[in-house]
Amino acid sequence: MGVPGGQTESVSGAPHPPFGHLPPQAGEGIGIVPSGEERQSMAIQADYLGMPLDINDLDVENLAYFKHCAAHQFHLQRCDACGLLRYPPTTACPWCASPDSSWVPVEGRGAVHSYTEVHHAIQPAFKKHTPYLVLVVDLDTQKGKPTEDEALRVLGNLVTPDGVLAPPDMVRKVGIGTRVRMVFTDVAPGLALPQWTIDEDAKQPAKPWRYPQE
Ligand SMILES: [Zn+2]
Numbered sequence: 001m002g003v004p005g006g007q008t009e010s011v012s013g014a015p016h017p018p019f020g021h022l023p024p025q026a027g028e029g030i031g032i033v034p035s036g037e038e039r040q041s042m043a044i045q046a047d048y049l050g051m052p053l054d055i056n057d058l059d060v061e062n063l064a065y066f067k068h069c070a071a072h073q074f075h076l077q078r079c080d081a082c083g084l085l086r087y088p089p090t091t092a093c094p095w096c097a098s099p100d101s102s103w104v105p106v107e108g109r110g111a112v113h114s115y116t117e118v119h120h121a122i123q124p125a126f127k128k129h130t131p132y133l134v135l136v137v138d139l140d141t142q143k144g145k146p147t148e149d150e151a152l153r154v155l156g157n158l159v160t161p162d163g164v165l166a167p168p169d170m171v172r173k174v175g176i177g178t179r180v181r182m183v184f185t186d187v188a189p190g191l192a193l194p195q196w197t198i199d200e201d202a203k204q205p206a207k208p209w210r211y212p213q214e
Helices: 060-070 124-129
Strands: 044-048 051-055 075-079 101-105 109-118 132-139 153-157 179-188 191-198
Touching (some): 051 060, 060 075, 060 191, 153 191
Antiparallel strands (some): 109 179, 179 191
16 A cells, blocks of 8 residues: 555655655555556545545545544644644644644534635536535634634535535524534545534524625
8 A cells, every 4th residue: 555644643754755756665666656456546536416526646645634534533633843733734834844743633613713605606516505605613622823813724514413515594594603513424435524513512602693684
């Protein structure tokens, strides 16, 4: 199984080498990754609402991230040097540039920081699901660090507790400040999407901020 760092919980060492300069693995030479049976691909290809999703073999950070999501677990990279979590998955720490990190479990709870309510779907696959919400959620974890403007904010759609895009009456209840929790939408074997649903156990704001309604 050949993706460097894709199999382990820890990503360490030098930044990943550029394509075409992968280090030799046992039994193979230097060069382009063979597409045949010699190397088992970890790439993910799936169909979501009629839309193709593709995570390339070389995208080791996203492959690791979505491997945890497939098990319905939310994990982020914690920098081994400065200790800060980061999102989205990346090769190096955005705060100190260290390439060394470890995947750690993170609680999927927070509050809506901002949102977009989509009425005209750009993707035809989403047309029959409008209006739907795209949420930017401020995690409770690492809140306000390293600065208030650079806290962990995780994107996702608003969905029902069982992971289906939320119906219009649920969409209308959610605005800035709504407390949400993460749920996972299963897409295909080995792939689930992290999404957000209303946190039934949390104290909700009396009136979450929403754009003025007609
Ligand atoms: Zn760091």
